[in-house]
Amino acid sequence: MPVKGEHAAPLQRVPPFIIDDSTSSSDEEDDTMAPRHRRTNKNNHDIVEKSLFFLLIISLHLVPSWGLTDSESLLKFKASLANAKALADWADNNVVCDGDSANWIGVICDEGLVLGLQLEKMGLGGKIDVDSLAELEELKTVSLMDNAFDGPLPDFKKLGGLRALYLSNNQFSGEIPADAFQGMTKLKKLYLSGNKFTGEIPSSLAGLSKLTNLRLEQNEFTGRLPEFTAKFEDFNASDNKLEGPIPASLANLDPSAFSGNKGLCGKPLGECTAAPAPSDAAAPTSNSKSSLLQTDGAANPTDPDDPTSHAAAATGYWKPSTASIVFVAIVGGFAVCGILAAAFILMRRRHQPPESIEAGTPGVPDIQPDDPNPRAPKKQESRVAAGGGAEAVKLSFVREDRGKFELTDLLKASAEILGAGCFGSSYKAALTSGQVMVVKRFKQMNNVGREEFHEHMRRVGRLKHTNLLPLVAYYYRKEEKLLVHDFVPYGSLAVHLHSHQALGQPSLEWENRVKIIKGVARGLSYLYKELPSLISAHGHLKSNNVLLDENFEPYLTDYALIPVINQESAQELMVAYKSPEYLHHGRVTKKTDVWALGMLILEILTGRIPSTVLKQATSGDSESTTTTTAGGGGGGGERRKPSRELSADFGGIS
CATH class of the missing domain: 1.10.510.10 (Transferase(Phosphotransferase) domain 1)
Structure with a gap:
């Protein structure tokens, strides 16, 4: 810092991208090498300039697809549709969301952001631009029911945050890829009914544990029903071409959910045809005593490391081991303790007074009705x-x-x-x-x-x-x-x-x-x-x-x-x-x-x-x-x- 009264030395401006030769050359280096260094510096300078120009060109192509506003994304989506007259108020001079209120028809807003699309019975068609919808970061629900969309199912798995997808009563057709819903772990409601889908029900649906509503009726699905992990509140696969036994996870549903599938069987429909009887060599003889308790050497081979298995094979019955008896006793003891504890808790609750309507709620400040100036602590x-x-x-x-x-x-x-x-x-x-x-x-x-x-x-x-x-x-x-x-x-x-x-x-x-x-x-x-x-x-x-x-x-x-x-x-x-x-x-x-x-x-x-x-x-x-x-x-x-x-x-x- 210059002392008061003195003039500071002017800063020397260093040319950009110039390498200081003094750090890489020895004191004894011949002056004849200087031109080569200058050529090297010039080449480096040219390479950097060309690289920056190249990056600039790439960025010009990428910027339009980055950071699209909700209105830009929706207009891009609208451009992919056919017969979009019903979306006339979708215009760039009109704000999409005003807080929780939507200015564009069919749009659901939440705090100024697009939360959902409800574009039903509008005669829409064309190709659905899923990429533009993927730009809507808060999009949770999409309903395109009762329109004229056709062709294969769009790649909706790009919308991994969807909670609900309604596509019923369109003209979608063809097979749905097995991974069509891969990664849509938050999906709760899916409506595909009233289309022309063929092939097997996509296996990726079976793993969606949060799915509560699945409507597949009135299509041309073939093959077997997958074993779903979800617990359905509403399921319908009627009027398809499905076959085989109904999985256990769907056995408690109403029979109407499976009607119109001639090949389906099992609970809640009629019993499936029995499998062919085994050969005489494999079947147990009719006069065998306690045939259900006897071991079959082919089906249940003895364990060479378990001496009790040899005894079981020889005598025709299984003798429980000491460890098994101890395990059962421990489990039984815990079960009895649990029952007693539950009974004790229920008895205490019965003797407690019912919850008062005036009782305060945890985490929320109380206001007393008698306080003339009620305010929270x-x-x-x-x-x-x-x-x-x-x-x-x-x-x-x-x-x-x-x-x-x-x-x-x-x-x-x-x-x-x-x-x-x-x-x-x-x-x-x-x-x-x-x-x-x-x-x-x-x-x-x-x-x-x-x-x-x-x-x-x-x-x-x-x-x-x-x-x-x-x-x-x-x-x-x-x-x-x-x-x-x-x-x-x-x-x-x-x-x-x-x-x-x-x-x-x-x-x-x-x-x-x-x-x-x-x-x-x-x-x-x-x-x-x-x-x-x-x-x-x-x-x-x-x-x-x-x-x-x-x-x-x-x-x-x-x-x-x-x-x-x-x-x-x-x-x-x-x-x-x-x-x-x-x-x-x-x-x-x-x-x-x-x-x-x-x-x-x-x-x-x-x-x-x-x-x-x-x-x-x-x-x-x-x-x-x-x-x-x-x-x-x-x-x-x-x-x-x-x-x-x-x-x-x-x-x-x-």
């Missing part, structure tokens, strides 16, 4: 704000036409319990802004993952129909979920059919009953049109889940919940699992909601709950029609708790 508040292990405490809105509010506003609102149904309690919450909402609390959804729940709720939130009570917002937590709807003040259909009559109030006029039936049918038809991938689009249709406005226009509630309800709870509580299809075949079908509609029509016309429903209803679905309007609403004849803050009932969520 500072330590807990910082954890929530920083996200240090606690889940984000905020509502997720699925509609833009409603005034938004915070979860804390909802929890501090004056609340009334509208009813306690089979899935949980419904609350009416009057916000300070004047909005009146209904909050329903679910505890039977703790098996569904965060991403799957978010995806399904956003799909439900996009449904818009005159006869559907729209979902406004939801809240996710592992232990429980909250669904927020508009409040319908005129109450449920069940109240008008049963409670009003019991209280001596006028019953429904016939024209209103017919109007309600038509509205319910329209709403149900819309659900089946918009949610074709669901086996039972409603799943829980009953008079408690039909709300009425002042003009007796019906609104369906608690619809499309089967995919997110725990399977064991759904089987015990939901109307769909009381249908004849499930009682006789152990399977819910698309006819299930039609049966439920028929039962509801009978109830509307007679004013009585059909006796078959009462006989089939077990303890899980015997809620009182006079104290609940499951899913929302309120109105005459319903008992309510005194006003209180919702925070007390939701474990102090803030």
Whole structure:
């Protein structure tokens, strides 16, 4: 550093890529060598310049394919399609996602990123550019059902992060490569039905352990069914050309899942033809005593290192060794201890008081209803704000036409319990802004993952129909979920059919009953049109889940919940699992909601709950029609708790 008052020596600029000869030449080197060094330096300089130019040319070709935005990737995908008129709003001057809202038709957004594509019934065709879809890093679901795509199956295994792929009812054809789904370990739902696929079912499907829904029906698959590792909630391979025994992993499914395959046999279908009888030389004689206990020298050779095996072969029976006896005794002892421990735990639980609805939830700060200025403790508040292990405490809105509010506003609102149904309690919450909402609390959804729940709720939130009570917002937590709807003040259909009559109030006029039936049918038809991938689009249709406005226009509630309800709870509580299809075949079908509609029509016309429903209803679905309007609403004849803050009932969520 120059001393103050002195001038710093100017920096000497060193030419680039020039090698200092002084470090490689000796002091005694002849001056005649200098030209050769200068030639070497010039050659090195030329090589470096040419290399940089070459790299520049390569980069110019590679840059366009790197770092594509979601809109660029989707436009590239659109360019590969034929008859893409339905995607007219896919334009580069239009932003794809605005938060969780999509500006492009058929796009599902999450926090500004493309989460899924739902391009159904659009007449699309052409070649699917999977490479462009692979640029969408957050893509989880793709639905191209009911279009005109043909040819071989595209290479979808490039989309390793997919959770759901729907390709039903197109014109895809040809054999599917065995490794077509290799590496798609997160795939849960795959729909290939209604195409023209041939050859064997790809073996890579057998190893997808997370697969829950697989639809292969109405193709031309041949060969045998693979031994799947997944446990299916929905499987169908009917109307193909499959043959051979049905694997044990599929033996408990409904027979209709295999109908139309003349070559299939085994449980749950008819028994397979017995194998040819063994030759007389290999078969045991008919007069042999205890032939099942005798050892066959050919089939069970003696172990030369085990002396007991020789004795067994000589005497015709096996004598257990001391080690075997000790092992069995130890295992038996552990089993007895385990049974005693389980019995002890069950007895303790029986003597414990039931969990209070006011009980706080671990990891979430408590708010006491009596505190005039409720706020979380500072330590807990910082954890929530920083996200240090606690889940984000905020509502997720699925509609833009409603005034938004915070979860804390909802929890501090004056609340009334509208009813306690089979899935949980419904609350009416009057916000300070004047909005009146209904909050329903679910505890039977703790098996569904965060991403799957978010995806399904956003799909439900996009449904818009005159006869559907729209979902406004939801809240996710592992232990429980909250669904927020508009409040319908005129109450449920069940109240008008049963409670009003019991209280001596006028019953429904016939024209209103017919109007309600038509509205319910329209709403149900819309659900089946918009949610074709669901086996039972409603799943829980009953008079408690039909709300009425002042003009007796019906609104369906608690619809499309089967995919997110725990399977064991759904089987015990939901109307769909009381249908004849499930009682006789152990399977819910698309006819299930039609049966439920028929039962509801009978109830509307007679004013009585059909006796078959009462006989089939077990303890899980015997809620009182006079104290609940499951899913929302309120109105005459319903008992309510005194006003209180919702925070007390939701474990102090803030």
